[in-house]
Amino acid sequence: MVPVSFYLVLSAILFTVGVAAFIYKRNIITIFMSIELMLNAVNLSFVAFANVRGNVSGHVFVFFVMVVAAAEAAAGLAIIISVFRTRETLNVDKVNLLKL
């Protein structure tokens, strides 16, 4: 039996990778993917805890997260497309209308 700490460490690594990518990448789609990565890192720790504690609510929560992530992906991709259509770039640093 793999100890739960292994899962958590993996989850933390994935999350950190997601954060790092979110911060350093400029392409919107990459950023989007890094968000997915963070979400799934969290999902992993949910599942790991649910398994250890023998409690189904953790599993149920993962489904919620997936549903929300799917909805977010739909809306997000739509935004990305419309941004690309208007500004012809996917570089977030160029999408800065609200900046001072």
Next chain:
Amino acid sequence: MEQNLHLWTIPLLPLAGAAINGTVGKRLQKNVVSAIALLFPALAFLQAAWVAAAFFDLRHVPYIEEHMEWIAAGNFTVHFAFMLDQLSLVMLLVVTGVGFLIHVYSVGYMSEDPGYYRFFSYLNLFMFFMLMLILANNYLLMFVGWEGVGLASYLLIGFYFLKHSASQAGKKAFVTNRVGDFAFLIGMFLLVQKFNSLDYSVVFAGIRNGNFPVESGGAGFLTWVAICLMVGACGKSAQLPLYVWLPDAMEGPTPVSALIHAATMVTAGIYMVARSNIIFNHAPIALTCVAIIGALTAIFAASIGITQFDIKRVLAYSTISQLGYMFMACGVAAYSAAIFHLMTHAFFKALLFLSAGSVIHALSGEQDMRRMGGLKKLIPWTFMVMTAGTIAIAGIWPFAGFFSKDEILWKTWSSGPSGKIFWGIGWITALMTSFYMFRLLFMTFAGERREAEHAHVDTHGSHAAAGHAGHGHGHGIHESPWVMLGPLVALATLSFIGGWIGWPQALGGSNRFEKFLAPVFEQSETASPSQEKGAPPVAGEHAAAAPGRPQVEPGHSGTTEVHGEEGMEQLLTGLSLLAAFSGLGAAWYLYGIRPEKPAQIAEAFGGFYRTVKNKYYVDEIYQEAIIDPIVQGSDEILWRSVDAGIIDGAVNGAGSTARFFSGRLRQMQSGNIRSYAGWVAIGAVGVLAYMIYMGMQ
């Protein structure tokens, strides 16, 4: 069950008039405005007359009417409550009666004025506040009326507000009064501190029953209260050193001068002192101050009055001087004499002012007596009533002023050794009064008409400009209409017979007036002897130890002295008549027979004459000593350093500090999503690190 007198309606009626004319008067017909303006004071007067009739059936005097609680703070309460006793009844009748007559007169006098409705609204408002002042049952409610009449006075002095001098005069009156009001307030605070109440009955009962002996030895609590109240009265009643506003108040329309600055409002201070007679009787030092201030004011103002040429200013200084008389009477504890003079003065001074108004009206706004003269035939009615007023104020038998002035002089004489000095001052003042009043009369009416070439350069207000432009250049000297003459005749009658109710015993009368008022003042008078009766062996020493202490009514002394006193009183009466006639004679000689003399005399006195003519430079001294330093201090210290430097500096400093820091903080709001995410990540790491750290503990 006591009869309900509904005192509250008396002040409220003029207030209703003021409200109607003040709000919708502009859109009403002029005669509707007059009808409203006259109806409400008339109703108030009728109500007052009815109250006076009912007064004699009252079982409990003072009659008190409580309406509602006004202020409740802890166990300190003030009520909206009205009180009627002999003193307030006299004042009530004087104010409503004379006030109504002046309203009638104003209908004629102001008829051409564009601010007609405004004028009557203010005038009714004044009546409301004055009646509140009189009928109040406690000092605070009195103070409401007190401030209110000050407001009405301000509004009416500055009635021609487009004229700079008028608005300045209004301001001056208001600010000068404020000084007195401040002292009045302090006096009230002291009373609250000691008695926890401002009701007359509570305060006076507290003084009578409490541990407040007559403070003949030195200044105690009551002396301070009395002095504060006295300063308040000095402001309102135009006594030294706060009298300066009254002469300038003549900028207002003449009926205003008659009503507010002669007959009623300025007597409020006398009324207040008389009302507080118990406090003053327990504070002989303050009482002596009152007498000194009164006597000095009387002679000081009279001397200025002799040198003035503006007809209204002569009357203004005469008013100050007569108020000084009343103050002096209060100061020797002859309150009923003061109130008696107050009443007769209200009659004849209102009459004189209104007649002067009639003269001014006839001459299309001319106020300088040097450009009058010879008006006797042109305006005979005015001449007749003004003569009556002049005889009354000069104190010639049997006109009203004779009785009241004589009463005051006799009371001063018999008030003790120092009273002789006050009597002397009063006598000289009587002489001067008679002189300057007859001077006014002769200069105005006798001799030939002196029509100076520049006589019609109209310097006296928009009234004349607006009202008499159509009359051309002075050729239309005309008697005033009956709506003006009617009140004059009524007041002249009152000036003639008004004094008879106080016909002194020494002249075979019964002095009803004094007996009528006695209950109000007798409480205090019996208070001081009872103090002495409490310790009979030292009574003599007590009195001897305080020579300046005012004596109680002479009537209380033994009957053995009555004959000697009556002889003395008759002698003094003869002397005051002599003063009146000497004044008359001197004025006749100087202004009737030898009109070139006065200028020579003025020449002979040179510098002294100029000093007096310029009112002893009091206004200039005040300007130099008080106003300029205050203005300068306000300008340089308060404005430039404190306001601009410290207060504005603090406010601006707070603003620029906030700006500086928000400028720095603004940099965080870069709009760069990735940097936000970075901050979030750093925060998350921070939280995590903290949690790990806590877990390790």
